[in-house]
Amino acid sequence: MNAYIEPGSPVARAERPGAGSTTDPTAGLAGNVGTPYTTPMSGQTERAAYLGMPGERPPRLGFFTDTSLCIGCKACEVACKEWNLVPADTGPTGGNPADLDEVRGMDLLGMSYDNSGALGASTWRHVAFIETEHRIDAAQQGDVRWLMSSNVCKHCTHAACLDVCPTGALMRTEFDTVYVQPDVCNGCGYCVPACPYGVIDIRPGDGRAFKCTLCYDRTKDGLTPACAQACPTESIQFGPLEELRERADRRLAQLHANGVPEARLYGRDPDDGVGGDGAFFLLLDEPEVYGLPPDPVVTTRDLPQMWRRAAVAAVGLAAAIAGSFLGRR
Numbered sequence: 001m002n003a004y005i006e007p008g009s010p011v012a013r014a015e016r017p018g019a020g021s022t023t024d025p026t027a028g029l030a031g032n033v034g035t036p037y038t039t040p041m042s043g044q045t046e047r048a049a050y051l052g053m054p055g056e057r058p059p060r061l062g063f064f065t066d067t068s069l070c071i072g073c074k075a076c077e078v079a080c081k082e083w084n085l086v087p088a089d090t091g092p093t094g095g096n097p098a099d100l101d102e103v104r105g106m107d108l109l110g111m112s113y114d115n116s117g118a119l120g121a122s123t124w125r126h127v128a129f130i131e132t133e134h135r136i137d138a139a140q141q142g143d144v145r146w147l148m149s150s151n152v153c154k155h156c157t158h159a160a161c162l163d164v165c166p167t168g169a170l171m172r173t174e175f176d177t178v179y180v181q182p183d184v185c186n187g188c189g190y191c192v193p194a195c196p197y198g199v200i201d202i203r204p205g206d207g208r209a210f211k212c213t214l215c216y217d218r219t220k221d222g223l224t225p226a227c228a229q230a231c232p233t234e235s236i237q238f239g240p241l242e243e244l245r246e247r248a249d250r251r252l253a254q255l256h257a258n259g260v261p262e263a264r265l266y267g268r269d270p271d272d273g274v275g276g277d278g279a280f281f282l283l284l285d286e287p288e289v290y291g292l293p294p295d296p297v298v299t300t301r302d303l304p305q306m307w308r309r310a311a312v313a314a315v316g317l318a319a320a321i322a323g324s325f326l327g328r329r
Contacts, residue, residue, distance in 0.1 A: 059240035060176040061219055062155060062278035063228065064248050067290075068255065068263065069235035070148035072127055077116065077150075079230035080125040083215065087203075089115075089122050118291075119151055121203035124212040125227050126151045132289055149281070149290050150227070150236055153178065153199045153212035154267055156298065157275030161191035161200055163300040169209070176241075177214040177278060185209050196274065196296040214278075241278060248282060260284070266292060273297030 080086060114129045130147040155177045162170045162178060169185035172178060180200075187207040191200050200211040215225035223229075228238035237244060248265055255263040266287055267277030273296050287294045 058174055059242070060278065061214065061239065062177070062241040062244060062280070063152060063214070063225075064237045064244040064280060064282070065150055065152070066235050066237065066248075066251060066282045067147065067149040068260070068282060068284055069233045070127070070150055071233055071235075072113075072129055072146070072148035073232065074127045075230040075232060076125045076227035076236055077123070077127055079226040080212075083218075083226035084124065084213070086124060086210075087122050089117075089120070119153070119199050119201075119211075121201040121206075121210040124152065124210070128290065130289060132285065147284055147289065149283070150231075151290075151292075152227070152279050153214075154197055154274070154280070155212075155214060155278030156196075157270065157278070158298040159274075160194040160196065160299040163298075164190040164194045166190065173216055173220075175214070175216075175219055177216065177219070178211075179213050179216050180209055180211055182208055182210070194299050196293060196299055212279075244280075248280070251282060255282075 081088075114127065116123045116126050119126045127148060127150045130149065132145060132147060134143045134145050157176075159170070159172070159178050162172065166188060167184050167186050169181045170178060170191060171181060185208040187202060187209070189202050189209065191209055192202060200209050202208065203210050215223070215227075218225055224238050228236045237247065245268055248268055252263055252265055262284055264283055265280060266283050267274075267280030270276035275298070281290075281292075283290060283292075
């Protein structure tokens with residue numbers, strides 16, 4: 001076992017002796033689990049070898065979160081924390097961590113029934129409680145309604161956090177998910193402002209960056225991520241991304257046919273500013289209502305052009321300096 005893996009950690013559990021190739025046992029039993037797939041045990045030879053064709057990759061995996069089915073139970077948050085051993089969030093009371101551990105872990109924000117507030121280094125799944133008004137249905141216009149949404153890292157196709165990481169701590173797995181290697185992270189924090197969604201963050205007291213791993217230790221063994229496994233309403237659906245996109249299109253058409261014209265897909269379009277998200281959503285209002293950027297763009301998009309302009313400026317400056325010295329002779 002890798003020396004960096006602590007005994008009892010989720011990775012240690014997944015790499016235990018006998019945890020060989022397996023097919024998701026829940027596939028076909030629940031709608032939130034996609035087509036079953038098989039992956040080799042961690043530590044085996046090249047992934048392509050077991051597929052039988054050199055260079056062939058497993059399908060891209062992801063999440064489709066249907067917020068119209070979310071009941072705000074936070075089972076996904078709890079399952080995520082339990083499986084990944086994520087510590088309790090820092091509550092608003094602050095104070096000495098040694099004295100207030102139990103209190104801080106139970107704090108409410110004072111502005112919502114939601115006690116975690118947002119995604120962060122110690123909140124990889126966050127269920128938002130959004131109080132808003134009906135704006136579409138004339139009969140209900142002005143009435144208060146609750147929107148529930150389980151937010152998570154988007155595992156972008158074009159991930160800016162990967163572009164800026166200087167140590168290679170952020171990597172893309174064989175399933176096209178974005179994974180943080182804690183033992184490689186140096187805590188520089190470059191990834192934090194690079195994320196267009198404000199997902200990844202530095203954990204206080206630790207100094208390293210953390211975020212959703214899409215339960216890589218489970219998916220590489222053919223298992224469903226903990227949050228999707230725990231979701232009682234199948235709001236969180238997991239599987240091959242192309243299959244999830246087709247499922248989302250059918251669900252959107254169904255809602256529109258049933259008189260919910262405000263329903264829309266967010267992050268599903270492969271041609272958007274981040275190349276499409278590996279974790280996308282069905283929303284019942286504008287993205288801004290859910291605290292999501294309406295038109296996310298990979299923040300490193302303009303870096304090549306900026307470097308070219310900087311190079312041209314540097315050459316021009318050098319030429320001007322050289323010309324000033326030569327002109328004095």
